[in-house]
Amino acid sequence: MPYDPSPQSLRGLMETYWGPHGWRTPSRLPDTPAVQRAISAGVMFEEPWTTNHDDLVERARRAAAVISLDEAGDAFLASLTSRRLDLRxxxxxxxxxxxxxxxxxxxxxxxxxCLTCGLRPGEQTVDVNILSFERFKWGGVRRDDIGYVAFDLEQFARAPRLTPTGADIDISRRLIEVLRNSDRKATSTSILPELRMVPGNKDERGTLLEILGVCGIVETPDHRGYAQSYVPAGQRAQRPVDTAYPACWWTSEHGVNTDNLALFLPQTAQ
Ligand SMILES: [Zn+2]
Structure with missing residues (x-):
């Protein structure tokens, strides 16, 4: 059943984890009408996942197998003007x-x-409400955490979709143009003020760049994204700045990988 991503339905989720001073860390879910509404709307959950390494790996693989490149790329593009960060x-x-x-x-x-995926062994509990909050607030922050990846892709299967508009595609082209041709030396964090063509705040744009990173659209010759092959956890353990791999290694000198752009966002590459 599709979830309802309207602000009214998300309010309970947002209020639970975020307040005027930033993060809130409740020990249990508040019993409020807003939280009840978020649960009914399908954006909060009564129970965490009790799971393990093998289950999370298979769930991530299974959820990805039923998604097409076009679908994922369209969802990303449609997020640009709409700020539907769950789709991004x-x-x-x-x-x-x-x-x-x-x-x-x-x-x-x-x-x-795990040297392949980075998960811990044995049974583990995944707090899916925190993941849901991060997903709607920023477009996810645990970019290569297979627990988040599995959750995000399973939720994407129930996400109401949007079709990219001409305005979305225009923004994506301007974004890529800046990443390709920035004339000053910039890193994945110092370039963010130049990405204001994307509606939203700095944290959202930082996440957006991390997404382009795992797609291998912003990567470096020594630190590739996931476009051509899966990057084992051992190869991404070191990060020079607090940004997800491989955007953490990127500077404006590396520009944009045109092949990977054409793979994931063909409408932008044209
Ligand atoms: Zn593993």
């Missing part, structure tokens, strides 16, 4: 999951996490 998020999760191999847990030595 899907392209990033799809890029991460589409080539994720089926695999058993094998520890990255000394890290406690």
């Amino acid at each position: 998020s899907a392209l990033g999760s799809y890029a991460v999951a589409r080539l994720l191999p089926s695999h058993a847990f094998e520890e990255l030595p000394g890290s406690g996490m």
Whole structure:
């Protein structure tokens, strides 16, 4: 059943985790009419996921397998003027999951996490309400966390969709033009003020750049996105700045990978 992403339905979700001073960390869900409404609307959940490594990997793979490149790209484009950040998020999760191999847990030595996907072994609880909040507020912040990716793609299957407009495609082309031709040396964070053609705030634009990163649209020769092959957790452990891999390594000198742009956002590449 589709969820309802209207502001009225999202209010309980937003109020639970965000206040005038930023993050709120409730120990349990507030029992308010707004939260009840968010649950009925399908954007909050009564129970967390109880899951494990193998289950999350398979859920991410299964959810990605039923999504097409066109669908994910269209959702991203349609998010630009609408600020439907839930639709924007899907392209990033799809890029991460589409080539994720089926695999058993094998520890990255000394890290406690899987060397392929970065998940921990054993049973784990995923607080899907926090993930839902991050998804609607910023378009997701745990870009390559397979728990988030699985959740995001399963939710995308129930998301009311929008069709990209001429205005969306125009914004995407201007965005790519700046990333391709910025004349000063900029990083993935210092370039954000130049991306004001995208409606929204700085945090939303930062997430947007991270999504272009996992798509390999902004990447570097030494730090590739996921367009051609899945990037194992061990290869993305180091990050020079607090931005998701591989956007954290990108500078304006690297420009835009035209092949990956044509793969994920063909309407922008034309
Ligand atoms: Zn794994």
